[in-house]
Amino acid sequence: MILLNPNKHDRYYPDQRSREIMQKTIAFFEHKGKHRLKEDDHRQIWYADFLEFQKQEQILAELLTPPAYGTPDSRWDTWRNCEFNEILAFYGLAYWYTWQVSILGLGPIWQSENESIKRRAAQLLQEGHVFAFGLSERAHGADIYSTEMSLTEQADGNYLANGEKYYIGNGNIAPMVSTFGKIAGNGEYVFFTADYRHRNYNLLRNITHSQSYVANFELHDYPVSETDILARGQAAWYAALNTVNIGKYNLGWASIGICTHAFYEALHHAAYRRLYGMAVTDFPHVQQMFTEAYARLVAMKLFTLRAADYMRSASPEDRRYLLYNPVVKMKVTTQGEEVINLLWDVIAAKGFEKDTYFEMAARDIRALPKLEGTVHVNIALIVKFIANYFFNPAEYPLVPRRDEAANDDFLFRQGPAKGLGKIRFHDYRTVFNRFDLPNMCLFQEQVRVLEEMLMRATPSEAQTKDLDFLLTLGEAFTLVVYAQLILENAEIYTVPAHTLDQIFDFMVRDLSKFALQLYSKSGSTPEQMAYCLKMIQKPAVDPGRFQSVWREQVHSLRDEYEMRA
Numbered sequence: 170m171i172l173l174n175p176n177k178h179d180r181y182y183p184d185q186r187s188r189e190i191m192q193k194t195i196a197f198f199e200h201k202g203k204h205r206l207k208e209d210d211h212r213q214i215w216y217a218d219f220l221e222f223q224k225q226e227q228i229l230a231e232l233l234t235p236p237a238y239g240t241p242d243s244r245w246d247t248w249r250n251c252e253f254n255e256i257l258a259f260y261g262l263a264y265w266y267t268w269q270v271s272i273l274g275l276g277p278i279w280q281s282e283n284e285s286i287k288r289r290a291a292q293l294l295q296e297g298h299v300f301a302f303g304l305s306e307r308a309h310g311a312d313i314y315s316t317e318m319s320l321t322e323q324a325d326g327n328y329l330a331n332g333e334k335y336y337i338g339n340g341n342i343a344p345m346v347s348t349f350g351k352i353a354g355n356g357e358y359v360f361f362t363a364d365y366r367h368r369n370y371n372l373l374r375n376i377t378h379s380q381s382y383v384a385n386f387e388l389h390d391y392p393v394s395e396t397d398i399l400a401r402g403q404a405a406w407y408a409a410l411n412t413v414n415i416g417k418y419n420l421g422w423a424s425i426g427i428c429t430h431a432f433y434e435a436l437h438h439a440a441y442r443r444l445y446g447m448a449v450t451d452f453p454h455v456q457q458m459f460t461e462a463y464a465r466l467v468a469m470k471l472f473t474l475r476a477a478d479y480m481r482s483a484s485p486e487d488r489r490y491l492l493y494n495p496v497v498k499m500k501v502t503t504q505g506e507e508v509i510n511l512l513w514d515v516i517a518a519k520g521f522e523k524d525t526y527f528e529m530a531a532r533d534i535r536a537l538p539k540l541e542g543t544v545h546v547n548i549a550l551i552v553k554f555i556a557n558y559f560f561n562p563a564e565y566p567l568v569p570r571r572d573e574a575a576n577d578d579f580l581f582r583q584g585p586a587k588g589l590g591k592i593r594f595h596d597y598r599t600v601f602n603r604f605d606l607p608n609m610c611l612f613q614e615q616v617r618v619l620e621e622m623l624m625r626a627t628p629s630e631a632q633t634k635d636l637d638f639l640l641t642l643g644e645a646f647t648l649v650v651y652a653q654l655i656l657e658n659a660e661i662y663t664v665p666a667h668t669l670d671q672i673f674d675f676m677v678r679d680l681s682k683f684a685l686q687l688y689s690k691s692g693s694t695p696e697q698m699a700y701c702l703k704m705i706q707k708p709a710v711d712p713g714r715f716q717s718v719w720r721e722q723v724h725s726l727r728d729e730y731e732m733r734a
């Protein structure tokens with residue numbers, strides 16, 4: 170079974186310690202129980218119990234320290250970090266968030282040339298501390314060029330930092346807040362660490378109303394010496410971008426974890442709720458909604474797992490992950506919202522009840538598309554890859570499932586975060602040609618029309634500057650990339666043909682939707698509109714396939730998991 174099930178934790182691990190970390194984490198939450206989990210959420214109780222647990226078990230220390238700085242079991246291993254991500258979000262986004270911002274905070278540290286800071290970070294991890302990433306400022310959002318945090322050089326060669334940061338998770342508790350700023354006078358970028366315990370670090374407030382602490386803090390004449398500096402100039406800029414390249418991937422897992430728990434809870438409720446003498450799950454529209462939610466969730470997981478294989482295989486010569494990671498970020502997280510919408514339409518009033526996991530899921534799922542770059546920012550990135558993806562494929566050695574116990578060194582030496590338009594991809598047609606399923610064939614035909622449109626009714630210079638037009642084109646393109654990696658992983662995980670064709674049922678409808686949106690854009694030309702109309706297709710109807718997915722894959726999960734009270 171592809172979905173996480175804490176009752177049957179049997180994922181493959183190359184070593185016993187990784188399995189133990191996951192099992193102990195599951196046990197921690199199951200022991201805590203749903204009642205306390207929800208109470209802590211409602212009362213916005215700081216998650217000191219979880220932080221103490223991870224400290225005792227040395228979890229962040231082992232999962233987030235490269236081997237050169239840690240114990241024999243420590244490594245940055247995306248295979249095992251994926252599941253840890255998923256488990257945390259399965260139980261609550263706040264637990265995931267403290268881990269996620271630690272990952273972001275450690276990004277510029279492990280990329281740094283400053284050996285003494287790295288050793289200090291490793292020590293702090295062993296002492297059970299969490300980390301923070303101080304990039305955002307109140308006034309600037311995605312525009313990090315405008316950063317105002319400023320370091321002024323003093324007569325002794327040291328600096329005084331002045332400025333505010335905003336939206337900084339763990340900013341109330343991290344002894345190393347990786348903080349982005351500029352050197353006063355020359356505007357050179359700089360990354361340095363600040364300690365929340367210093368008296369010139371003023372913690373102003375928690376911006377959110379939640380269990381997490383998302384800080385607004387101010388540095389007022391905060392002393393910074395060379396020993397606190399992580400990077401300067403271009404290296405500092407790339408450290409920021411490369412950290413986000415890694416971190417944004419995890420948001421997909423947060424959505425998957427949330428949706429999986431919500432799915433079990435919603436299905437169990439609907440299967441045992443009787444109306445008019447029958448189960449709610451006997452209604453055909455309810456079966457449709459659950460089957461669709463399941464298909465979308467499985468697709469989210471297949472894509473995200475496969476993207477990890479490419480991230481682990483990345484090198485200066487193979488930077489395909491720079492397309493797949495933003496797709497995880499914008500596509501998987503927005504699909505998460507769709508899954509929750511579908512489930513909520515079924516369970517209706519139940520989704521408001523304070524004792525449910527669902528009530529929390531319905532709120533938290535909205536966050537993921539908006540953090541670490543909005544959907545738009547990520548699509549704007551994704552469209553840079555369209556030309557090479559469709560029209561200039563390259564040969565690469567086959568990337569297998571990357572589940573070995575290895576440290577992902579390359580993530581911390583990604584090099585200059587530029588030249589995206591030059592990255593080439595393996596031919597997406599190859600994997601499509603290995604399948605022969607009705608909806609996948611329909612989808613393939615839609616993609617052929619999209620490609621022809623790009624070739625024969627190529628977006629004009631003006632259209633490539635029209636972000637509104639480009640974002641919809643980007644959504645259509647993203648679906649092709651999504652389909653390709655889903656198919657690759659369907660082979661690796663031997664996904665049943667019926668399930669896969671059910672996935673392509675929604676893919677055909679989604680591509681039709683984006684074709685209609687593109688058709689309707691003020692900037693689309695008559696030629697492009699004609700192609701858009703050709704792209705609109707109805708999925709292949711097959712009641713037998715649908716019923717087999719519903720009965721064997723979906724309804725059969727109704728008693729698989731329920732959290733301890």
Ligand SMILES: Cc1cc2nc3c(=O)[nH]c(=O)nc-3n(C[C@H](O)[C@H](O)[C@H](O)COP(=O)(O)OP(=O)(O)OC[C@H]3O[C@@H](n4cnc5c(N)ncnc54)[C@H](O)[C@@H]3O)c2cc1C
Pocket residue numbers: 270302303304305309310311312335336337338377383539540541542543544545546549636
């Ligand atoms: C709960 C929470 C936790 C957070 N944690 C952290 C943290 O720990 N550390 C940290 O540094 N930051 C953190 N952030 C900040 C977060 O990453 C930013 O909020 C996010 O990047 C989006 O910025 P913004 O919301 O200010 O939107 P803005 O950047 O103001 O964007 C406004 C609009 O303009 C669009 N837009 C902007 N730029 C472009 C572009 N280039 N192309 C197309 N459209 C564009 C956007 O899509 C959006 O629609 C957190 C935020 C929240 C809410």
